[in-house]
Amino acid sequence: EAQVTQNPRYLITVTGKKLTVTCSQNMNHEYMSWYRQDPGLGLRQIYYSMNVEVTDKGDVPEGYKVSRKEKRNFPLILESPSPNQTSLYFCASSLTVGGANVLTFGAGSRLTVL
Amino acid sequence: AQSVTQLDSQVPVFEEAPVELRCNYSSSVSVYLFWYVQYPNQGLQLLLKYLSGSTLVESINGFEAEFNKSQTSFHLRKPSVHISDTAEYFCAVQENRDDKIIFGKGTRLHILP
Numbered sequence: 237e238a239q240v241t242q243n244p245r246y247l248i249t250v251t252g253k254k255l256t257v258t259c260s261q262n263m264n265h266e267y268m269s270w271y272r273q274d275p276g277l278g279l280r281q282i283y284y285s286m287n288v289e290v291t292d293k294g295d296v297p298e299g300y301k302v303s304r305k306e307k308r309n310f311p312l313i314l315e316s317p318s319p320n321q322t323s324l325y326f327c328a329s330s331l332t333v334g335g336a337n338v339l340t341f342g343a344g345s346r347l348t349v350l
Numbered sequence: 351a352q353s354v355t356q357l358d359s360q361v362p363v364f365e366e367a368p369v370e371l372r373c374n375y376s377s378s379v380s381v382y383l384f385w386y387v388q389y390p391n392q393g394l395q396l397l398l399k400y401l402s403g404s405t406l407v408e409s410i411n412g413f414e415a416e417f418n419k420s421q422t423s424f425h426l427r428k429p430s431v432h433i434s435d436t437a438e439y440f441c442a443v444q445e446n447r448d449d450k451i452i453f454g455k456g457t458r459l460h461i462l463p
Contacts, residue, residue, distance in 0.1 A: 334401050338396060
């Protein structure tokens with residue numbers, strides 16, 4: 237089944253404890269992206285990647301890192317999490333259709349930072 | 351710079367009544383337009399998209415959206431809603447010269463029995 241898989245789905249952590257949220261897709265998509273969803277703010281892009289070893293900042297990159305060493309994986313790294321990073325995170329990958337990026341989303345990772 | 355405005359954060363509607371969820375965007379170039387749906391406790395899924403051609407696009411579950419270039423709108427409509435349509439709906443736009451996709455803040459559709 238074509239899908240984007242995120243882990244963990246739920247995580248409670250404490251301020252300053254490094255964590256990684258993994259994202260993997262099995263569709264051979266070149267484009268991958270991370271979003272955070274907060275009430276009243278919709279989805280905001282954190283980082284995106286056009287291909288292996290190519291990453292770029294989205295609208296809210298502060299406090300996050302990403303890497304794209306392989307086409308299928310795009311982990312999101314919080315080096316020193318803070319409470320304002322408590323959020324619902326979505327990874328997505330994209331098939332390009334006539335120039336348009338049609339996104340497939342993971343199920344989400346709910347992160348709480350105490 | 352492009353932006354997307356969903357004018358209503360919540361829309362209550364009775365079951366079997368029609369509904370319209372509004373979406374306006376701003377861009378100086380040609381765009382691709384999308385509606386995504388997020389059912390409770392799930393990720394987003396593509397509902398429908400406008401890339402080119404006919405300005406009226408339809409989904410498999412009865413929703414439709416019309417691209418109006420002069421009004422820079424892409425409103426989502428359904429003639430008769432069902433309780434299973436309860437979800438949050440996101441409008442998104444991508445300029446055709448860019449890979450960046452901008453999402454609106456979402457509209458939560460509440461179906462009343």
